[in-house]
Amino acid sequence: MNQTIEILTEKIKNEIIRQPKRSLQFDEPLISSGLIDSFNLVDLALMVEEIFGVHIDDYELNSDTFDTIEDLAMLIIERQESGV
């Protein structure tokens, strides 16, 4: 879990929002706060699919499915374990 959070934090800072110096907490809202916009959210889904092999459907890209890095890490681990 911690390793997934670390990878996600680095990737989101460097490749999604492109603000490497920004402080980003694992429980900080990403979507509901507007930090990740709708365009970047699709990039995030593609990145998760590429690195973790976990697919997030188009209709799931909203803050009800995940809103923080911690939520996303849990979703990834859950889906990896269930093989979805």
Place this chain on the structure above:
Amino acid sequence: MLLSDILILAIGLILLRVLPRKMQRKLFLFFTVLFIFKLQPAVPIRNFDFWFPFLSLSVTILCWQLCSRSKQKGDFTDLLVILGAIASVELTRLLDISNFLTKTRPPQIQLFLIGLLIFLLLLCLARFLRFRNQKIILTSGIVFLIFLLILLKTPSLTLDISRFLRMISGQSAENAAISDVRWLGISYLVFRLLAVLIDTRNGRKFSMPLGDFLIYVCFPPALSAGPIDRYDRFSKDLNAVSGELSGDFMAAFERISVGLFKKFILADSLSIVALSSQNSHLWIHPFWAWCALFFYGLQIYFDFSGYSDIAIGLGRLIGIHLPENFQHPYLKPDISKFWNNWHMTLTQWIRSYVFNPMTRKMRSNKAHPLPPWLIILVTQMTTMLIIGLWHGVTVNFLIWGAWHGFGLFFHQQYYQITKNLITELQEHKRLLYHAYTILSTTVTIFFVMAGWIWFVIPSTGDALQFFSRLF
């Protein structure tokens, strides 16, 4: 919805909530079907206050038949309950009570039986077809629903429909008007059905029982003005309804009261002084023109969010937690956040089925990568034009959509340039950040308000004339 409808709906839902679970679902289904007829407004075309709800139910059941993998025995019983409820409405023809379940007397029994027979034949056909070339069948269903929406949203086509319906009803086509085709809730109903058809076409297993699906699509509190819930989320709530009302009752009462206050006190009062298509030429001075525009912006917000509050409150009475549709949209510091908080369920729907698939496809094209700014321009513009056209296929709704599409595109480009500076202010210079937020919120609200001109005034010439008076 009239106040009397809201009251009857609230009492009906409370009674359903306290019923034993075994009876609850079937009666809920029966009640839902009756209420679709009850809520349908009067239509000048003979018997169409009966046929429009009948068609809504027919299209819903046919879509379910095409998508569903449900093998529950209860589905046939659900169909009988639905047909029983429709037949009960038809039989009110024999009672000499006006405005009971339909605004006018239901059609003659022979006509009703012909309509029912056509529906049953189509249902058999859908059942026969569902395992054959499912992708083609589902695509046809999607195309049909989009075509239906275009017919009902394009004024010239709607007028043709009115003429045609008047002709087959034996009425004069000369008196045809666009307002004749008042088909309650069809825009929302089509979007709910499209979501299921698209998901099934994309390979998602859909196994919701018929009765639950019909309650979801035609849920009376959300039928006329949303919110557009998702079927999987709605289904979870429906299966978890408990007979314990006390926890929900106060929250529901509070929400409905807020909604009634917004809709019937604030919105209706503001409508007296707000900009409208009739009074747009009266506002000459820029100050009063802006005032009328702001009053309209507030009126549409209180009206629409009031309806959503009432729907959410009524939903709570039966244990359904409908999603939020508005979260203080006018207090947001940028246009992107405004759209994340205005008519949220429609925006989310369009994102799920238009914006996200388009963006994903364009971003995944590694062989010929497109620049991000171009992808954003194309996808944002398409999304907003569709939202505009959903309100009506007219030039002004198209301009309104384009207004917001460009707004979102320019904001995205601006944010990319300034984000490091804004983050710096947010983290280290809180006072300056607050001042910046107040300024950006003000700019956003003026931008949104100016956009309403295209929404409220149907004539492009009148809208341009009013726009020029603002400065």
